[in-house]
Amino acid sequence: MSATETAPFQPLAFQPGDRVAIARVNPPGHRRTPFYVRGKIGVIERACGEFLNPEELGYGFTGQPRRRLYRVRFRQHDIWPAYRGSTGDTIDVDIYEHWLSHLPD
Amino acid sequence: MSGNHDHDHSHGHDHDHPGVKPEDTSAPGRYELMTLAMQELLIEKGILTPEKIRRGIEALDSWQPSRGAAVVARAWTDPAFKAELLADGNAAVSRFGVDMGEAKLTVVESTSNVHNVIVCTLCSCYPRGLLGLPPDWYRSKRYRARIVSEPRKVLAEFGTVIADDVAVRVHDSLADLRYLVLPKRPAGTEGWSEEKLASIVTRDSMVGVAVPMPSAT
Structure with missing residues (x-):
């Protein structure tokens, strides 16, 4: 691995405030991204650091490479069409970077 | 077994049993058996001791809000x-x-x-x-x-x-x-x-x- 690849201060792929789409996929296995946000759009609340990938670790693999973890905030009305509550109500979900893609502002 | 929880226990369940009391004598489930088997293996290999396990549970139970x-x-x-x-x-x-x-x-x-x-x-x-x-x-x-x-x-x-x-x-x-x-x-x-x-x-x-x-x- 080159020095660049192991550099501790890589730029974050997503910044707080970025709009992101969650992958609408159904891979087999124990996945951490709940079904209720798959295919939905949210906003990065914060970056949480890098962690061994639990979706690999759980099956006896090394969990490498580490994955960046984000908290993504969703509007409840975007998740549940029949949601009863204020428009300001939100749900924050921990999502690994490989589930996220950028959207234009 | 608690009164409202009378389904057949032979299925490979992994759900919580909040109603089960400590003196429950029903057969252990699949995950409980796997846990016990793992525990016995770890003790056999000298990685854990019954004393260490007991102390771990005691510490966990001592944590309070x-x-x-x-x-x-x-x-x-x-x-x-x-x-x-x-x-x-x-x-x-x-x-x-x-x-x-x-x-x-x-x-x-x-x-x-x-x-x-x-x-x-x-x-x-x-x-x-x-x-x-x-x-x-x-x-x-x-x-x-x-x-x-x-x-x-x-x-x-x-x-x-x-x-x-x-x-x-x-x-x-x-x-x-x-x-x-x-x-x-x-x-x-x-x-x-x-x-x-x-x-x-x-x-x-x-x-x-x-x-x-x-x-x-």
């Missing part, structure tokens, strides 16, 4: 500590002898405008070092499914009615973070000592299904 309450009371009275708690939860609670291990503590602050509540829809992730073992309702599929989709209704069932102009923010703890709600300090507690403040900070208020009540003491 009073640890979290002390942290909240400090945050209410010491702005510098509160800032640290919100920025780096692990470092802040280590001052109270709480070791979060691999997990990253994320403290979410409830204010006049935001009410926070915690769930783990996958399993039962919970800040055990601060609150002890989670209550049965927190682990129930019913709570986990409903708090994300109809939080206001579930909160009202706990006796916690959130005004329409206060945003309800649910936190689904799915990965390597553990959440703790820093409740809003209630009015009428001005001048209280840290110890007295801690006495009104309940487990449920740190999960977010309740709010601290100064009249509770």
